[in-house]
Each structure stands twice: as C-alpha cells, then as structure tokens.
Amino acid sequence: MRDVDTLSLTWRALTLDDAPALARLWAAAEAADDTGENYDADDVAEELGAPLLDLARDTIGVFGPDGEFVAWGGLRGGPAQISDVHRVWADGTVLPAARGRGIGRELLGRQLARARELHLERHPQAPGQFCVAGYDKVESRTALFRAAGFEPVRWWYDMHRDLTAPLPELPPMPAGLRLEPYAPERDEAVRLAHGEAFAGHWGSTPPDRERWGHWYTGAQAFRPEHSLLVLAGDEVVGYLLTYYYTADHEATGVREAWVGQIGVRPAWRRRGLGVQLLGSALSVFRDAGYGRVGLNVDTDNSTGALGLYQRLGFEVARPSITWATALG
Incomplete structure (x- = not known):
C-alpha cells in the first residue's frame, strides 16, 4: 500500500x-x-x-x-x-x-x-x-x-506458572532470617534494597521516591498483602512485590499474580533466599485464589534468575527483544 x-x-x-x-x-x-x-x-x-x-x-x-x-x-x-x-x-x-x-x-x-x-x-x-x-x-x-x-541488544522472557500444579517443598529458612509480609513502614528500606539488588543490571537505575511511589508500591495494581520480605532483624535483605491487573483478568478469565520485582541484596545472596521468596509466594498466591503467576526475566541476568524460575516450574510464555540505536 x-x-x-x-x-x-x-x-x-x-x-x-x-x-x-x-x-x-x-x-x-x-x-x-x-x-x-x-x-x-x-x-x-x-x-x-x-x-x-x-x-x-x-x-x-x-x-x-x-x-x-x-x-x-x-x-x-x-x-x-x-x-x-x-x-x-x-x-x-x-x-x-x-x-x-x-x-x-x-x-x-x-x-x-x-x-x-x-x-x-x-x-x-x-x-x-x-x-x-x-x-x-x-x-x-x-x-x-x-x-x-535498530539492532537487538537484549532478550527477555515472559514466564508463567500454573498454580494448580504441585508446589515445591522448600528448605528451612537460614538461621537468623525470617519471612514476613510487606509492611508500609518498611517501604523506604525496600526501595533502597531494590536499588542495591539491581545495581549493575542492564538498563536499571535506582528509583527515586517519586518513581517508586508511582510505578512500584504506589501503583494501583500493587498488592501489599501478597508481597513478601526477608528480614535479618529489622534489616530488609530480600523482597518480592506482587501486582494484580484487573484488565488482564477480564480479558483472559485467569486471575494472575504478577511478580513485578524480586531481589536479594548482594551480601545476602547464595543462601537460597530467592527460592524462599518465590516458593513461599506461590503458596500465598494459591491460597489467595490466583490461578497463575507471571513474571518477566532478562535472559542474561547474571544472578541465575532464569534457572531459578525454571526449577520452580515456570515456563516461557512469550519472548521479547529490546532494540536500540545510538543517540548523539
């Protein structure tokens, strides 16, 4: 045409x-x-x-x-x-x-x-x-x-897990750490933990309070009651933030929990906290009546996130690509 x-x-x-x-x-x-x-x-x-x-x-x-x-x-x-x-x-x-x-x-x-x-x-x-x-x-x-x-510069997967499938058995939480629901009074500590956890990740910049309040825990889709924290005393060392999108539910008929952010601060990695957060969240989601959980992952994530999600039963739903051209 x-x-x-x-x-x-x-x-x-x-x-x-x-x-x-x-x-x-x-x-x-x-x-x-x-x-x-x-x-x-x-x-x-x-x-x-x-x-x-x-x-x-x-x-x-x-x-x-x-x-x-x-x-x-x-x-x-x-x-x-x-x-x-x-x-x-x-x-x-x-x-x-x-x-x-x-x-x-x-x-x-x-x-x-x-x-x-x-x-x-x-x-x-x-x-x-x-x-x-x-x-x-x-x-x-x-x-x-x-x-x-434009040239392709980064590859991503949207991944899904059916919550009617059996859930994994989790090892005990490491000594001195505990899992708790998200609490508003810890929001600033979660923001700082997120910035630290994703420092050095491709395309990531630490969110300031305004961005955090709009796109993260202030977003209309955020579900604090279905979000989790790992604490060492009063210190936030890991977090998982959950979102529920009404329009997706109405379009698909599936009530999906979307894991928007999951992270562990570098000093606390290699203790199985990612498994604890996501594995525990699966139970929280199923008990809350969700039928499916979704998330997005950078296929080149250096922390091994893709392998973790696959071990917990997530499957690739849709691949996507970031394309880029230079400015200047």
Whole structure:
C-alpha cells in the first residue's frame, strides 16, 4: 500500500482526557498482537501520569477524521541519575487496520528526533541509546525496527506458572532470617534494597521516591498483602512485590499474580533466599485464589534468575527483544 497521506490525519500531543480513547486503541492492537498486556482507562491514565513524562513534548497521538486514535507514541526520557548509558525508551502502536501505510515509520522518526532532544537536555555527557521493545510474534513491529537501523541488544522472557500444579517443598529458612509480609513502614528500606539488588543490571537505575511511589508500591495494581520480605532483624535483605491487573483478568478469565520485582541484596545472596521468596509466594498466591503467576526475566541476568524460575516450574510464555540505536 502507498504511504499514508498525513494531511488526512491529525497529529497532536496527548492529554489525560485521551485515556479512554487510547485504551480502545490498545485493546484493538492487543486483539491482533496477543502480547498478553491489557489496559483499562484507569491503567492508561496511570501511564500518562508518569513522573518525568511531559505530555506536551513526549507523546504523539495520530487521529482519524472521526477523532479516534489511529496511532500513538510516547517516550520515557530516563531518570535524573544514570549509571552508565542514558537510555530513552519509546513505546507506540498503530491501529491494526491502518498498518502498512507508513504511519509507524513517521511516528518512530518523530520519536527519534525528540529522543535526541531529551538526551541533549538531560545527559549530553553520557553515551545515549534510543530503545524500543517488541514481542517476537509481532512481525510488523520487528520489521519496522530493522528497517530503521535498530539492532537487538537484549532478550527477555515472559514466564508463567500454573498454580494448580504441585508446589515445591522448600528448605528451612537460614538461621537468623525470617519471612514476613510487606509492611508500609518498611517501604523506604525496600526501595533502597531494590536499588542495591539491581545495581549493575542492564538498563536499571535506582528509583527515586517519586518513581517508586508511582510505578512500584504506589501503583494501583500493587498488592501489599501478597508481597513478601526477608528480614535479618529489622534489616530488609530480600523482597518480592506482587501486582494484580484487573484488565488482564477480564480479558483472559485467569486471575494472575504478577511478580513485578524480586531481589536479594548482594551480601545476602547464595543462601537460597530467592527460592524462599518465590516458593513461599506461590503458596500465598494459591491460597489467595490466583490461578497463575507471571513474571518477566532478562535472559542474561547474571544472578541465575532464569534457572531459578525454571526449577520452580515456570515456563516461557512469550519472548521479547529490546532494540536500540545510538543517540548523539
């Protein structure tokens, strides 16, 4: 098909009022792409209200004559503090019926131009990368990234475990340590433990209080009652944070517990605490009525997380790739 006549479309920045219509676009894309990600209007509003997201400069909506979304794009310019590379992340999608007409290519080009601006504004002294993610099965997205000169740089798995299957028997907790439910009064200690546990992991930067409060324990999907901590006295040495997404449940009919973060501080590793956290969480989830548990893992994770999840019965559901091109 020939390139779309962009004069027939309206391109503008998003506002919070666009959340319901954007949720409809994402639902239409998910029906075609089957990525396992479902959002309702409240979820979309939470995404659009993210810290450091400048809606006027970092989002693009593409609208047809009827006022409905044809495509959208958004950028995350990264935190104020970085460890090595300044990564600007892009997301976006095109309505399935409008694909193949050059809209995605135009959208990605505009995002790349804005990403270069963000890099110069925030971290011009550091190497810069423009990163996008795509599930292997969405071939049109992969083809777009390849044609734009992106290279694959990281591989990930979404993994699932059926909670109707037998659960593992766990060894005793190491002496001097105990497992407890997440408690709000320990939230700051958990934030700091997470930053320490993921220091040096690819693409990870320690979340500040604002990001932590929006995306982690302040997220509307966070389930504190189904999250766990490992304590040494009053010190948080390990943690597992759980999320439940209503839109996923409504779309699939499966009540899934999503393990968003699991970590052990480096000084406390090699004591089986990852097994204790995740193995104990499986029992918590089943007792709470969940039918399945899911998580995402970097296949090159240096702590051996992939092997741990496989030993506990997790299976690969969907592979995905991070693609990147240099900024500068």
